Amino acid sequence: MSTWESLVMGFSVAAAPSNLLWAFAGVSLGTAVGVLPGIGPALTVALLLPVTLTLAPTSAFIMFAGIYYGAMYGGSTTSILLNTPGESASIATALEGNLMARRGRGAAALSTAALGSFVAGTIATVALTLSAPALVRVALHFGPAEYFALAVLAFTSVSAVLGRSLPKGLFSLFIGLGLGLVGIDPLTGKARFALGVSQLLDGIDVVILVMGLFAVGETFYLAWCSTPGGEDVVRPKGGGGFMGLSREDWSRSWPAWLRGTAIGFPLGVLPAGGAEVPTFLSYMIEKRLAKKPEEFGQGAIEGVAGPEAANNAAAAGVLVPLLTLGLPTSATAAVLLAAFQQYGLRPGPLLFESQPELVWSLIASLYVGNVMLLVLNLPLVGIWVRVLLMPKPLLYGGILVLASLGAYSLNGSIVDVMLLYVIGTLGAALRRFDFPVAPAVLGLILGPLAEQQARRALAISQGDWTVFVTRPISAVVLAAALLALLAPRWFHRRARTD
Amino acid sequence: MLRREGLARVVEVENVSGAAGTIGLARFASAYRGQGDALLVTGLVMLSAIVMNESPVSLAEVTPIARLTGEYEVLVVPAASPFRSLEDLTAALRRDPGAVSFAGGSAGGTDQLLVGLLAREVGVEPAKTNYIAFSGGGDSLAALLGNQVSAGISGLSEYAPHIESGSLRALAISSSDPLPGVGILTFRQQGIDLALANWRGLVAPPGIRGPARDSLVNAIDRLVRTREWQEVLERTGWIDLYLPGDRFGQFLRSEQRRVASVVRDLGSATATGDNEIAEMVFPGIVGVGLLVSGGLLLARRGSEPRAPGNRRALGFVCLGAVADVVLLEPAGFIVASSVLFVCTARGFGSRRWARDTILGLALSTGAYFLFTRALSLSLPAGRLFP
Numbered sequence: 001m002s003t004w005e006s007l008v009m010g011f012s013v014a015a016a017p018s019n020l021l022w023a024f025a026g027v028s029l030g031t032a033v034g035v036l037p038g039i040g041p042a043l044t045v046a047l048l049l050p051v052t053l054t055l056a057p058t059s060a061f062i063m064f065a066g067i068y069y070g071a072m073y074g075g076s077t078t079s080i081l082l083n084t085p086g087e088s089a090s091i092a093t094a095l096e097g098n099l100m101a102r103r104g105r106g107a108a109a110l111s112t113a114a115l116g117s118f119v120a121g122t123i124a125t126v127a128l129t130l131s132a133p134a135l136v137r138v139a140l141h142f143g144p145a146e147y148f149a150l151a152v153l154a155f156t157s158v159s160a161v162l163g164r165s166l167p168k169g170l171f172s173l174f175i176g177l178g179l180g181l182v183g184i185d186p187l188t189g190k191a192r193f194a195l196g197v198s199q200l201l202d203g204i205d206v207v208i209l210v211m212g213l214f215a216v217g218e219t220f221y222l223a224w225c226s227t228p229g230g231e232d233v234v235r236p237k238g239g240g241g242f243m244g245l246s247r248e249d250w251s252r253s254w255p256a257w258l259r260g261t262a263i264g265f266p267l268g269v270l271p272a273g274g275a276e277v278p279t280f281l282s283y284m285i286e287k288r289l290a291k292k293p294e295e296f297g298q299g300a301i302e303g304v305a306g307p308e309a310a311n312n313a314a315a316a317g318v319l320v321p322l323l324t325l326g327l328p329t330s331a332t333a334a335v336l337l338a339a340f341q342q343y344g345l346r347p348g349p350l351l352f353e354s355q356p357e358l359v360w361s362l363i364a365s366l367y368v369g370n371v372m373l374l375v376l377n378l379p380l381v382g383i384w385v386r387v388l389l390m391p392k393p394l395l396y397g398g399i400l401v402l403a404s405l406g407a408y409s410l411n412g413s414i415v416d417v418m419l420l421y422v423i424g425t426l427g428a429a430l431r432r433f434d435f436p437v438a439p440a441v442l443g444l445i446l447g448p449l450a451e452q453q454a455r456r457a458l459a460i461s462q463g464d465w466t467v468f469v470t471r472p473i474s475a476v477v478l479a480a481a482l483l484a485l486l487a488p489r490w491f492h493r494r495a496r497t498d
Numbered sequence: 499m500l501r502r503e504g505l506a507r508v509v510e511v512e513n514v515s516g517a518a519g520t521i522g523l524a525r526f527a528s529a530y531r532g533q534g535d536a537l538l539v540t541g542l543v544m545l546s547a548i549v550m551n552e553s554p555v556s557l558a559e560v561t562p563i564a565r566l567t568g569e570y571e572v573l574v575v576p577a578a579s580p581f582r583s584l585e586d587l588t589a590a591l592r593r594d595p596g597a598v599s600f601a602g603g604s605a606g607g608t609d610q611l612l613v614g615l616l617a618r619e620v621g622v623e624p625a626k627t628n629y630i631a632f633s634g635g636g637d638s639l640a641a642l643l644g645n646q647v648s649a650g651i652s653g654l655s656e657y658a659p660h661i662e663s664g665s666l667r668a669l670a671i672s673s674s675d676p677l678p679g680v681g682i683l684t685f686r687q688q689g690i691d692l693a694l695a696n697w698r699g700l701v702a703p704p705g706i707r708g709p710a711r712d713s714l715v716n717a718i719d720r721l722v723r724t725r726e727w728q729e730v731l732e733r734t735g736w737i738d739l740y741l742p743g744d745r746f747g748q749f750l751r752s753e754q755r756r757v758a759s760v761v762r763d764l765g766s767a768t769a770t771g772d773n774e775i776a777e778m779v780f781p782g783i784v785g786v787g788l789l790v791s792g793g794l795l796l797a798r799r800g801s802e803p804r805a806p807g808n809r810r811a812l813g814f815v816c817l818g819a820v821a822d823v824v825l826l827e828p829a830g831f832i833v834a835s836s837v838l839f840v841c842t843a844r845g846f847g848s849r850r851w852a853r854d855t856i857l858g859l860a861l862s863t864g865a866y867f868l869f870t871r872a873l874s875l876s877l878p879a880g881r882l883f884p
Binding site: 139140141142143144166167168170171173174175177178181184185186187188189190191192193199201216219220222223224225226321325326327391392393394396397398400401402404405408409412414417418421424425428432447451456459460462 | 520521550551596597599604605606607610628630631632633637639640641643644645646647659660777780781784785787788790791792794795798807808809811812814815816818819820822823826827831834835838839840842843844845846847848854857858861862865869876877878
């Protein structure tokens with residue numbers, strides 16, 4: 001059967017009225033749970049997995065696709081409105097999105113996020129449909145040396161979030177790198193900096209750091225430093241324009257969506273990819289290419305559109321290694337793999353041949369889920385932004401309750417709740433003294449990645465450092481990283497001399 | 499299942515994650531000491547984690563009940579590998595141990611134990627082997643399929659689809675006897691005296707003796723004879739490795755000795771032989787970075803004066819946070835979260851205690867029931883209201 005025939009067959013299954021209903025239920029549930037601060041997509045999908053188990057496999061997967069996309073979009077909603085990202089992939093969205101919300105542009109930020117997710121999700125699903133097996137063959141050429149190079153490239157995006165002072169940005173980065181060292185060194189199995197606390201052996205969960213630095217840190221900081229009763233949030237303006245975006249918003253958003261998709265999908269396909277690296281890279285690129293770079297740091301719409309598209313495209317990309325090789329490359333994909341196994345399915349090289357109906361209806365339901373998400377969420381934008389009008393005492397009380405709930409539910413451990421507040425205090429102090437917090441998160445995510453991959457590469461090459469430049473892909477990626485650091489200066493100099 | 503077969507009336511499951519189960523073990527040994535109605539699932543991975551992490555609690559303290567299931571390890575090479583047989587691989591290993599890179603799961607896990615045992619059997623120092631630890635079966639699989647490493651080790655089920663499709667070549671399986679229906683030669687069939695199962699079993703808390711222990715052993719003995727249990731094994735592909743009570747205890751002791759000696763032999767240079775970058779190089783870089791950027795900051799200090807900030811408001815919020823941590827387990831989620839809510843609201847200038855308390859209670863009660871009932875996630879109920 002050709003790809004098209006298979007896809008049409010998939011659609012005929014996914015578009016049955018009852019299955020559309022399951023898709024709708026999935027998107028609603030996913031969004032509803034995903035908006036809770038601190039509950040990211042992986043946890044949402046894991047929590048809702050039992051709900052789908054009562055259904056027939058096809059309906060279950062259709063609902064699942066809805067939950068997956070719904071949870072991701074729900075996470076972006078709270079990141080934008082409340083600056084409380086529940087996972088590392090929505091931090092880049094929160095950076096500019098929350099600033100937009102504070103200037104009364106929350107509706108536009110939510111709309112560009114929803115539309116960007118839709119555009120990226122759809123394009124990425126098309127790419128998944130047409131080229132999954134070919135993409136995987138390319139991705140397998142990536143070994144530890146290449147991943148190290150990729151981590152180096154991702155580190156250059158720190159330059160976009162450094163803030164006004166270089167030493168402060170670097171200090172924040174090194175704090176994150178330092179926290180990333182805590183726990184068992186995965187290559188030797190020995191504990192480092194765990195201070196004898198056995199709960200620290202698995203390291204500091206990035207979700208705790210993200211919630212601590214953002215949701216809790218922000219709450220502590222506001223209590224500490226904002227004047228009581230003072231209004232620093234501009235009342236949300238109505239969306240206006242077509243689908244909540246003005247003409248200018250549209251013309252600034254769509255190139256960012258496409259660029260975000262172009263970055264997100266291929267990086268999502270790479271085993272050991274995930275969505276953090278593409279979202280931050282997209283943020284950096286948008287900042288570099290922006291016509292008004294000075295708007296970054298005050299709420300630039302490109303800074304929401306790009307990373308959000310990259311996030312969704314990467315999420316679809318993650319499905320490529322999952323379906324074709326059975327490789328889960330993100331936390332959410334690992335949960336999806338568990339779901340497959342519940343139905344006795346083994347994703348892998350033979351899945352497309354052994355279960356074509358299920359695979360193609362899953363792919364078709366990704367399209368359906370995407371449309372459903374847009375249908376459900378665009379009308380809700382107006383309601384979501386009203387969250388900002390809640391009295392602050394209740395809003396921030398609620399945020400802390402939900403953040404502590406999220407932290408506790410990770411491992412059922414009180415140590416995580418303590419860590420959340422300790423990191424929250426650190427986050428408040430960083431804000432108070434004008435340190436940017438995003439570099440710390442990047443450090444925690446990328447530090448272990450860079451270290452482990454470098455050591456793996458060197459172990460395989462038996463200590464030969466030249467692997468990083470003699471392997472072609474690694475060399476190209478490292479050159480791109482160098483370019484990302486040097487090109488802006490070069491452009492600036494040319495602009496000045498012209 | 500225990501309940502359905504009338505072997506137990508109430509079954510509660512508590513999941514304690516972290517550090518390969520050693521956190522759960524420590525909690526189990528202290529909180530349930532002497533209680534004849536609690537069981538802990540343990541296995542080979544926990545046994546080696548105890549040695550690796552120098553866990554204060556070991557499996558010698560608990561009461562063995564039964565070994566239940568397990569999975570065998572399979573040694574594979576990429577389809578394009580020059581190694582056609584186990585003999586090719588062991589010959590290369592003897593020639594230059596560093597040149598044969600093994601991909602597998604986390605350091606000190608079953609996969610690395612097998613490498614250590616194999617090296618020992620073929621006369622190579624385990625510490626010289628080049629073991630590349632990946633965070634999970636998925637990552638090591640990608641490295642194998644991409645031909646990035648010489649060989650890979652994992653549980654059979656993880657690699658089976660790729661062995662079937664021909665993208666990986668299985669060289670040996672770690673069972674002591676050939677498995678029916680699996681066309682892979684064992685190590686023993688190829689002249690290497692090596693067998694290892696990634697087993698799982700049940701233990702009771704320390705201090706369970708006599709009838710209390712016997713009744714648990716008997717309950718499990720009846721369980722494994724049920725048809726349902728056989729069906730579970732069949733569905734999940736687990737291999738029946740049932741070994742009751744005392745015989746499991748003997749096995750546990752000999753396995754403990756074997757694991758401890760291999761872990762010791764794998765030694766300090768665990769992962770990568772002589773060529774690794776020492777595990778402290780990156781921490782060193784980070785430390786220098788912190789010092790340099792901190793130094794730069796100190797040099798520039800003392801520019802802008804700041805407003806003092808609202809210490810009182812921050813105090814209320816911090817009080818809420820401390821109360822949350824202190825109250826969460828003894829008083830339960832609902833009480834702790836309500837206190838947190840009221841304190842935070844006070845910190846943000848609210849004076850309406852009654853309204854805040856009601857809203858706080860409503861929010862935490864709603865969240866509590868949503869999570870525990872609808873999403874079956876455990877939150878502390880508190881010891882005040884049993």
